[in-house]
Amino acid sequence: MNQTPALHIEDLTVAFDSRPALWDVDLVVPEGVLMAVVGPNGAGKTTLVRAALDLIPRAAGSVRIFGESVARARGLTGYVPQRSSVDWDFPTTVQDVVMMGLYGRLGWLRRPGAAERLRTRQALEQIGIADLATRQISQLSGGQQQRTFLARALVQDARVYFMDEPFAAVDAITERAIVTLLQELRARGRTVVVVHHDLQSVPDYFDQVTLLNVEVIASGPTAEVYSEDNLRRTFGGRVAGIARLTEEALP
Amino acid sequence: MAILEALLIDLTLRVTDLQRLNAILGDPQTSALITGALVAFAAALPGTFLLLRKLAMTTDAISHTVLLGIVLAFLLLAALPGLEADLNSPWLILGAALAGVATVLLTGAIQRSGLVKEDAALGLVFPLLFAIAIILISRLTDDVHLDSDAVILGEIGVVWADARSHCLQDCDEVHITPDDPRAETGRRCTNCAELDIGPRDPAAEFEEYCVNCGRYTAAEAWRARLVSRAPTQVFWPRAITSMLLVALLNLAFILLFYKELKLGTFDPALAAALGLRPALLNTALMVLVSITAVAAFDAVGSVLVVAFFIIPPATAWLLSDRLAHILLLAPLGGVLASLTGYEFSRGNLLGIAQMRDLLLLLDKTIGLDGFIEWNTSISAAIVLMMFLFFLLAWVFSPRQGLLLSLLQHRARRQHFAEQLLLGHVHHHQGTAEAASELAQDRLHLHLGWTPRRTQRVLMRLRLRDLVASEDGALQLTARGERSVRRFMALRGAGGASPAGD
Ligand SMILES: Nc1ncnc2c1ncn2[C@@H]1O[C@H](COP(=O)(O)OP(=O)(O)OP(=O)(O)O)[C@@H](O)[C@H]1O
Ligand SMILES: [Mg+2]
Numbered sequence: 001m002n003q004t005p006a007l008h009i010e011d012l013t014v015a016f017d018s019r020p021a022l023w024d025v026d027l028v029v030p031e032g033v034l035m036a037v038v039g040p041n042g043a044g045k046t047t048l049v050r051a052a053l054d055l056i057p058r059a060a061g062s063v064r065i066f067g068e069s070v071a072r073a074r075g076l077t078g079y080v081p082q083r084s085s086v087d088w089d090f091p092t093t094v095q096d097v098v099m100m101g102l103y104g105r106l107g108w109l110r111r112p113g114a115a116e117r118l119r120t121r122q123a124l125e126q127i128g129i130a131d132l133a134t135r136q137i138s139q140l141s142g143g144q145q146q147r148t149f150l151a152r153a154l155v156q157d158a159r160v161y162f163m164d165e166p167f168a169a170v171d172a173i174t175e176r177a178i179v180t181l182l183q184e185l186r187a188r189g190r191t192v193v194v195v196h197h198d199l200q201s202v203p204d205y206f207d208q209v210t211l212l213n214v215e216v217i218a219s220g221p222t223a224e225v226y227s228e229d230n231l232r233r234t235f236g237g238r239v240a241g242i243a244r245l246t247e248e249a250l251p
Numbered sequence: 252m253a254i255l256e257a258l259l260i261d262l263t264l265r266v267t268d269l270q271r272l273n274a275i276l277g278d279p280q281t282s283a284l285i286t287g288a289l290v291a292f293a294a295a296l297p298g299t300f301l302l303l304r305k306l307a308m309t310t311d312a313i314s315h316t317v318l319l320g321i322v323l324a325f326l327l328l329a330a331l332p333g334l335e336a337d338l339n340s341p342w343l344i345l346g347a348a349l350a351g352v353a354t355v356l357l358t359g360a361i362q363r364s365g366l367v368k369e370d371a372a373l374g375l376v377f378p379l380l381f382a383i384a385i386i387l388i389s390r391l392t393d394d395v396h397l398d399s400d401a402v403i404l405g406e407i408g409v410v411w412a413d414a415r416s417h418c419l420q421d422c423d424e425v426h427i428t429p430d431d432p433r434a435e436t437g438r439r440c441t442n443c444a445e446l447d448i449g450p451r452d453p454a455a456e457f458e459e460y461c462v463n464c465g466r467y468t469a470a471e472a473w474r475a476r477l478v479s480r481a482p483t484q485v486f487w488p489r490a491i492t493s494m495l496l497v498a499l500l501n502l503a504f505i506l507l508f509y510k511e512l513k514l515g516t517f518d519p520a521l522a523a524a525l526g527l528r529p530a531l532l533n534t535a536l537m538v539l540v541s542i543t544a545v546a547a548f549d550a551v552g553s554v555l556v557v558a559f560f561i562i563p564p565a566t567a568w569l570l571s572d573r574l575a576h577i578l579l580l581a582p583l584g585g586v587l588a589s590l591t592g593y594e595f596s597r598g599n600l601l602g603i604a605q606m607r608d609l610l611l612l613l614d615k616t617i618g619l620d621g622f623i624e625w626n627t628s629i630s631a632a633i634v635l636m637m638f639l640f641f642l643l644a645w646v647f648s649p650r651q652g653l654l655l656s657l658l659q660h661r662a663r664r665q666h667f668a669e670q671l672l673l674g675h676v677h678h679h680q681g682t683a684e685a686a687s688e689l690a691q692d693r694l695h696l697h698l699g700w701t702p703r704r705t706q707r708v709l710m711r712l713r714l715r716d717l718v719a720s721e722d723g724a725l726q727l728t729a730r731g732e733r734s735v736r737r738f739m740a741l742r743g744a745g746g747a748s749p750a751g752d
Contacts, residue, residue: 053524074526081520090517091572100514104525109507136572
């Protein structure tokens with residue numbers, strides 16, 4: 001692998017009030033993989049994503065996206081925030097929210113036009129929420145809200161996506177839809193970094209995994225690093241059934 | 252300012268004629284009306300975004316702390332040589348804008364320190380800055396017309412007092428020299444004072460001099476009958492210029508940055524990730540809020556201005572769940588409230604009733620000790636109207652209105668009762684006990700309802716041809732059967748099962 005990685009993080013430290021949330025993180029995500037970021041609550045997973053996108057200041061370290069600084073790679077990144085991060089009572093519709101994914105490409109001052117509406121329509125259909133297009137967003141179920149965010153990421157047409165817990169509180173059908181979408185993105189050569197909570201499904205859905213607990217415990221192809229030992233070190237042995245989990249996953 | 256006003260006058264005169272314009276602006280009442288409408292329009296635009304950002308109380312804080320900015324800028328101007336400290340100086344606006352931004356930043360810093368919670372941080376910052384401003388006003392600006400009462404309460408009625416006349420035609424200054432044909436000559440005694448003699452004294456010496464020589468403004472020249480035509484003048488209250496400018500500025504800002512403001516408000520993280528600088532835009536918004544608050548000081552004062560920012564957007568939000576519609580409705584509603592509020596201050600309640608009559612009525616019934624004069628502050632009356640509109644929207648809103656939800660609740664209850672009765676018939680018809688269970692006059696006993704209610708529900712079902720009776724026993728029609736099956740299917744699928752009573 002001598003090509004430029006999609007994401008290259010070196011010596012990243014992020015602190016809140018001089019309490020480190022991330023400590024000396026090194027991470028390489030090759031292009032075209034689906035990577036899970038796994039770790040207990042408060043491990044710094046959201047912080048990692050936000051720091052990688054330059055949304056919070058770094059205490060130390062560097063982030064490169066396709067070899068470029070984050071600011072210069074803005075057009076290459078897509079972001080699906082944690083669902084709780086926005087006010088769902090905001091007076092706007094599903095198609096409006098999805099169209100927001102195109103604002104970056106439009107740039108300042110330009111208004112969305114017919115091309116943007118078409119692109120939005122396609123994304124809504126692809127994600128299976130076209131019939132909800134004109135709904136106000138508070139009238140959506142949790143899974144529909146998640147799909148709206150995904151459709152918005154899709155229209156961004158980024159080369160590397162960061163998704164913060166897209167599988168949180170969705171039903172089996174929506175979960176399937178998201179997995180299908182992830183696989184489509186990979187088939188198109190996109191890179192996706194997903195903060196994930198369901199330890200069971202990691203080996204099924206992801207090529208690579210990063211085990212994180214303030215520091216990176218292990219990172220690499222799922223088959224190599226997703227071991228009982230590593231999980232224990234990440235979760236401090238507090239997860240019941242870790243042994244069973246990895247046995248099932250790694251025959 | 253003067254140049255801008257000239258420009259505005261020029262534009263206005265394209266749609267109306269001079270006489271009408273002077274009649275409108277020369278009347279303190281109509282000027283007040285226009286100013287109030289402009290304040291409402293200007294404030295509702297940024298106010299919508301403040302409301303969506305849950306910054307209503309921040310607005311209140313800003314509208315007070317800008318005073319400190321004004322005072323500091325004023326004192327600085329007075330201290331600097333070569334600059335004149337003038338209450339209409341544009342530098343004061345800059346001071347106000349800085350103070351508004353400082354309020355937001357300081358509040359944010361205190362919040363992040365984690366010492367106190369969000370609203371408490373505001374409660375710390377805003378009285379502090381406001382108190383400093385009040386102390387500075389009362390200590391240092393004794394000789395200046397900057398009255399804290401006026402700032403806090405404001406009064407639209409007085410905006411008219413601060414006006415300028417603009418001359419449009421025949422404006423030339425007149426300069427009378429001794430050889431001008433209009434010059435009048437007189438004689439005066441040159442040595443009378445010196446010798447202490449009267450002008451009739453033979454020793455008095457005289458010289459001729461020009462009585463009316465000198466420079467005259469156009470208006471003075473007309474009054475002195477030196478020119479044959481009166482200058483054409485326009486009377487223009489200053490507050491109208493500043494409010495109009497602020498309104499246009501706000502409108503331009505929101506039209507230009509609608510998309511950026513929307514995303515920056517809804518999802519600042521994505522806006523930042525897309526490079527749309529939500530923090531910068533937020534600062535710009537706060538600057539506009541500060542400027543709007545300052546411009547509105549004269550008219551409505553710092554206490555009530557927050558109502559102009561917040562109530563019309565809150566009303567509009569009750570009526571629509573689309574941001575674009577809210578941004579349209581809020582200023583319109585604000586202007587409407589200004590117009591009706593102005594009438595209300597003169598005793599006319601929405602054209603329905605006269606306050607004087609109401610007060611007289613109250614005086615007769617409960618006794619108001621003769622308090623029957625209704626003559627109130629225009630800005631307070633406007634705020635009351637805004638609130639009244641808010642209440643009306645709340646009751647009648649098609650989105651989450653009180654009335655609607657009552658009606659919906661009733662409709663749901665009725666529908667459920669109907670389905671219950673149909674279900675009962677469905678369950679028992681064709682069975683052995685059908686005759687007793689479905690007998691019309693005994694139905695209410697089985698359902699546990701009052702006879703009246705049972706009759707009402709039955710009547711609705713009959714009208715819609717869902718049940719029929721045969722020998723006094725009820726039976727479902729074909730339509731009734733379908734309705735029951737649909738309802739069962741809905742419940743089986745875990746769909747909406749309406750609550751009973
Ligand atoms: N804005 C903030 N200010 C102070 N501390 C913060 C802030 N954001 C996160 N933290 C702290 O940083 C640590 C990492 O938080 P982060 O949100 O990244 O965790 P996470 O792994 O995403 O957790 P979860 O699984 O609950 O989403 C936590 O201890 C959290 O309390
Ligand atoms: Mg998180």
